[in-house]
Amino acid sequence: SAVYGAKIMKDLGLIPAGYKIMVVGSVQEEDCDGMCWQYIVNKDFQGQEDARSKIEFVVSTEPTDGGIYRGHRGRMEIRVDVKGVSCHGSAPERGDNAIYKMADILQDVRALNESGDGPSNRVKGLVKMLNPEFNPAHYEDAQFLGRGTCTVSQIFYTSPSRCAVADSCAISIDRRMTAGETWDSCLEEIRQLPSVQKYGDDVKVSMYMYDRPAWTGEVYETECFFPTWINKESAAHVQALVDAHHALWGDKRIGHADADPKRDAMHLREGRPLTDKWTFSTNCVSIQGRYGIPCVGFGPGAESQAHAPNEITWKQDLVTCAALYAAVPGLYKPENKTADVTEFRQSLTDNDIK
Incomplete structure (x- = not known):
């Protein structure tokens, strides 16, 4: 969905002037959430301040049950x-x-x-x-x-x-x-x-x-600590996704309906607010939790399917997400960005994160 979303943006000229769209595929997230983004920030960028100055915001494509997620524990x-x-x-x-x-x-x-x-x-x-x-x-x-x-x-x-x-x-x-x-x-x-x-x-x-080595043999040692993060619902990058969803699909979660409950997405989504939070953990613990780079989630599939036997993802979700990703950059309003948008737990609670 992310790759096709980026291609749609490029083909239809939807990338705002001065911006670059990056699609990131990272490893070892299940083993050590966010460690891969620690590496990206400190190796591919010149550390936290450099990364924060160059990355406007990140959309995590982990499964969200058709919702837009603005934080998790x-x-x-x-x-x-x-x-x-x-x-x-x-x-x-x-x-x-x-x-x-x-x-x-x-x-x-x-x-x-x-x-x-x-x-x-x-x-x-x-x-x-x-x-x-x-x-x-x-x-x-x-x-x-x-x-x-x-x-x-x-x-x-x-x-x-x-x-x-x-x-x-x-x-x-x-x-x-x-x-x-x-x-x-x-x-x-x-x-x-x-x-x-x-x-x-x-x-x-x-x-x-x-300190487990990656498939390349690279070792990136870090604490097994994965910070809580949250955004205000009014945050500019969260609202860009909300505005895109409203324009494309309305104000309710959508998904595949099926007579077989095992293959029906909507029984997981009905009655739940569009803007919500994850139960599990994602790379956003580093992206925003450690480094204060604004993050928001919208991805195909259901949280309950993650790691389940015979896990499934709905094809309709793949299309829904690709379309929303393509619409988001044009609806993002940087003038509405506030300095405290990612000011959350770690700077407020004296964790000395190295």
């Missing part, structure tokens, strides 16, 4: 390591079982995701960030993006054998971050869990780093 990958002392399994009281310690921590991580934020909650749940009492500066944006979440995605251990006490245990936590949360606040939240405090220096909480 961020995420980070957290590791918790617990130390124990091994001994022979016939006398476990001589050791210190790291798996038992981790069992306590697992229950607190689960409570962090599932509990409420009332005074009776031993662990106040992540839902608290929707509450102005706990998130006065950003609760409205958090209510739009949705609450943060956390879940344990992996567990590891070391033990001399199956007849010995485990001397270490570790878990990975997938942490989704809403407006007002930072990498520091998320790490500190885990460190302050009652069970983590209970085991003191035997527990280490850290953020993963990413």
Whole structure:
């Protein structure tokens, strides 16, 4: 859709004077969202300021269920390591079982995701960030993006054998971050869990780093931190897509209708606002979240189809998106661009992103 959209612009003379249209195909997004754009900004451009001065805005073509998406939650990958002392399994009281310690921590991580934020909650749940009492500066944006979440995605251990006490245990936590949360606040939240405090220096909480080589062998090391981002609905680049959709297709989401619910797009789209947000994460975590380059989403397919068995994309969506992409540059009004359009979490919440 993006390639055909660019071709349509070129063939019909729809590219405004002084502008260049770039179609970017990048790798490793599923492994480390936005890392590819970190490389683009710092290698193909001369860093953040150079990229921001040359890139007016970016349209992400990830699937949007027929909607125009102006933000999504961020995420980070957290590791918790617990130390124990091994001994022979016939006398476990001589050791210190790291798996038992981790069992306590697992229950607190689960409570962090599932509990409420009332005074009776031993662990106040992540839902608290929707509450102005706990998130006065950003609760409205958090209510739009949705609450943060956390879940344990992996567990590891070391033990001399199956007849010995485990001397270490570790878990990975997938942490989704809403407006007002930072990498520091998320790490500190885990460190302050009652069970983590209970085991003191035997527990280490850290953020993963990413350093897997690309297909070329290139390694671009970065933190496994993917910032939250959001635009105002009135932002000029968001409105350009809205205006294009209204002119071409009206003010409602459109898509293929089919008697077979598995092949019907509209049951996923009816009743949902045209301008919305993603549930999952995209390269926009770097494009706008790290670097402040305005970003907006409109792409073929359904979020629920991403990574699903026998995933499908609707052919009608491909045409719809190509047409909208072609119309957007001519409807973009740079005079309506404001300096605070991308001023969001990372500059407001003191994350020291290198």
